[in-house]
Amino acid sequence: MKNLHRILIEITELTSNIETKYPELYRSLDENPITIPTSQHPHMDKVIMEEYLESLKIVLKNYLKEEKIRLSTLKN
Template sequence: MEKSNHIIDEITKLTNTIEFDYPELYVFLEELPVTITSPNHPQITNTIMQDYLDSLKQLVKHYSKNVKK
């Protein structure tokens, strides 16, 4: 449970950073893989949350490196 809370905190912080520092990217958050449960995946695991966090980090990294100067 503690690991889940840590990942959720990191997702929240990074999402806030994107919202305020990279508002042009904020619209893409809805297009990223969603971590909402579905009939095929009724459980959200730490792995799923970590994958989502990693995708957010990659989005910011790529944008910072290639677009925003």
């Protein structure tokens, strides 16, 4: 199981990757309900950060899937 420090590093790397390679997706991360805490002062522990990391991965995966479909539609 990963420690909190490693999870934070992965979040930072993934976010940086999204910002660099997919700026249009990066701009929407702030508006994504998955990434917005529901409380004003959320408790950030290892489990929550793992869930956040997984949500980022899912958002990227779905974006890439949709982008692939969009590009294939444009080619036809």
